[in-house]
Amino acid sequence: MMVNEGVINRLLLWTLAILSLLVIYAPPLYLVAISFNASLQPGLPGLSDLTLHWYATLPKETALMNALWQSLFIAFVTAITATLLSLLAALAYFELKWGRSLWFLAMVLPMFVPGVIEGLALSAIFTHSGVKSSAATVIAGHLLWAMPFAFIVILTSFAAVKPAYLMAADDLGASRWRQFHDITLPLIRPGLTSGFIFAFLLSLNEFTRAFYLSGRQNTLPVVLFGKMNSGASPVIYAISGAILLLSILIVASVVLIAGRARKAQ
Numbered sequence: 141m142m143v144n145e146g147v148i149n150r151l152l153l154w155t156l157a158i159l160s161l162l163v164i165y166a167p168p169l170y171l172v173a174i175s176f177n178a179s180l181q182p183g184l185p186g187l188s189d190l191t192l193h194w195y196a197t198l199p200k201e202t203a204l205m206n207a208l209w210q211s212l213f214i215a216f217v218t219a220i221t222a223t224l225l226s227l228l229a230a231l232a233y234f235e236l237k238w239g240r241s242l243w244f245l246a247m248v249l250p251m252f253v254p255g256v257i258e259g260l261a262l263s264a265i266f267t268h269s270g271v272k273s274s275a276a277t278v279i280a281g282h283l284l285w286a287m288p289f290a291f292i293v294i295l296t297s298f299a300a301v302k303p304a305y306l307m308a309a310d311d312l313g314a315s316r317w318r319q320f321h322d323i324t325l326p327l328i329r330p331g332l333t334s335g336f337i338f339a340f341l342l343s344l345n346e347f348t349r350a351f352y353l354s355g356r357q358n359t360l361p362v363v364l365f366g367k368m369n370s371g372a373s374p375v376i377y378a379i380s381g382a383i384l385l386l387s388i389l390i391v392a393s394v395v396l397i398a399g400r401a402r403k404a405q
Contacts, residue, residue, distance in 0.1 A: 168384050175374075175381035194378035201375050207363040208379070211344055214275055214359060218282040219290075219340035225283075226290040226335055227328075230298060231320075251288035255348030258284060263352040273355040281349035286342040290335035297331020298324075337394050341387055 176190045199205060229247050236243055250258065262281050263273075271277060301324050309319045347361035354362055360379070367376055 171377055172381040172384055175377040194374045195382065197375055198378055198382070201379075203363060204360070204367075204375065204379055207358055207360040210275065210357045211360040214278050214282060214350075215340045215343040217275075218279050218286055218343040219336045221279070222283055222287040222290045222339040223294070223332055223336045226287055226294045227332065229287075229291050230295045233295060234298065247291045248288040250284045253284075255285070255346070259349040259352035262349070266353070273353055275355065275357070277353040277355070278350050278359060279343075281353045282343040282346055285346060285349060286339035289342060290339045293335040293338055294328065294331045297328040297334075300327040334394050337390055341390065344383070345387075 175194055176192070226247075229243075233240060233243055233247075259281055262277070262284075266273065266277050305323050305327075306319050309323055314322070345361060346359075347365060350359040350362050351365075358366075360383070364376055364380070
């Protein structure tokens with residue numbers, strides 16, 4: 141009887157998990173499906189209806205492509221900066237003798253500030269300071285959004301650094317820099333990679349902060365929002381599908397890298 145109850149509980153949990161995943165992923169996957177349908181019918185396209193027509197027309201969409209390159213540039217700079225600053229913040233966290241909780245809270249607090257408030261506040265500060273809206277102002281806003289996530293990921297990766305490793309290196313005469321370069325850095329490298337990719341994707345898909353901080357060249361989410369309000373174009377589904385597929389590939393790469401790192405350890 142207990143076995144049957146266990147089987148029923150597992151089936152129930154799996155059913156709930158699958159239903160939850162369907163609710164989360166069905167809308168974006170449906171968007172990808174209709175992006176391969178020339179007629180953009182409400183129903184899912186059959187095999188005979190599949191086409192890359194809308195994807196082939198993307199290079200001709202100058203506004204979308206310029207916005208895409210702008211978003212990729214901003215996301216890359218944001219990810220690099222967020223990863224480096226988060227690494228320094230994580231190192232500072234472990235060096236602190238007191239006030240660790242306050243330091244951690246200060247690092248993750250921007251995660252809980254609504255994007256509208258953060259974007260509007262930064263826009264007001266930049267305007268009163270005479271700073272014109274540009275890619276740099278967008279990067280500043282995205283950095284406040286992405287850095288807390290990168291910090292948490294990198295901080296978690298420090299669990300692989302055992303104090304005994306550093307103590308042994310210190311006994312052998314290794315300097316703090318050598319300890320970091322030869323022991324800490326190789327062990328936390330998967331965390332740095334994951335933090336970089338998290339920050340990159342968060343910046344690439346961020347709309348609210350970019351809406352207030354963009355200059356003459358808007359980011360892709362802002363341009364897509366404007367095009368949707370003025371009437372949906374088929375290429376919007378194609379660019380959205382391309383970004384979604386790219387995001388899935390990047391996240392899958394992170395999982396593979398993390399899996400190989402665990403096996404290597």
